[in-house]
Each structure stands twice: as C-alpha cells, then as structure tokens.
Amino acid sequence: GGTTMFKTHKLRPGDNMMMLSLRYGVAAGDIMKANNLLYEDLDFLNRKVLDIPCKEAVLQREKAVKALTVEGLAEPEAKYYLDVAEWNMDRAKEMYKADLH
Numbered sequence: 001g002g003t004t005m006f007k008t009h010k011l012r013p014g015d016n017m018m019m020l021s022l023r024y025g026v027a028a029g030d031i032m033k034a035n036n037l038l039y040e041d042l043d044f045l046n047r048k049v050l051d052i053p054c055k056e057a058v059l060q061r062e063k064a065v066k067a068l069t070v071e072g073l074a075e076p077e078a079k080y081y082l083d084v085a086e087w088n089m090d091r092a093k094e095m096y097k098a099d100l101h
Helices: 017-024 028-035 040-048 053-070 075-085 089-100
Strands: 006-010 049-053
Touching: 006 075, 017 028, 017 049, 028 049, 040 053, 049 053, 053 089, 075 089
Parallel strands: none
Antiparallel strands: 006 049
C-alpha cells in the first residue's frame, strides 16, 4: 500500500488542539478537518482517539487542491470535489467536468 495517511492519538486528560498540533507538527485546522471537528476542544469530551493526519498526507492534499485550481476551480470548489471524491484526483476531475454539462 501507499503511505499511511493518519496516526491514531489516544486522548488523555489535558490534551488540547494546540498541544497536538505542536507535538505532531500538523496544523490544528488539519487535525480538525481529519476528525470532522467544528470546535477545537469541546469535541474532545466524547472521544477516546483522534486521527492525526501525517505531514505527507497534508502535503498531498495541498498539491491536489493546487492541481485542481490550475484546472480552473476556485480553492473551496477544489476542496469540495476532492472531499466528495475521497481525495481521488481523477474522480474529482470527472465529477467537476460532469457538473459543467
């Protein structure tokens, strides 16, 4: 298989988004997106683990978004299509082209 996209972090009392961001070297926003969190620390309460995206995964996503913006999409659109296509570049392009017609 390819590179692992996520590490699993077991939450402990006192953990917070800033600490996790610094510890793993990944932006808090990327951790929140990976876990569908809306509010940084409030959502920790009911969770035992968080998925921490690997730096490589974050970089791959940024490259994919840039590649789609080159195709003429605005960044929010590019992220939307990539998200719906589960970050499969070819599928995202097909969906975008289908929506144009």
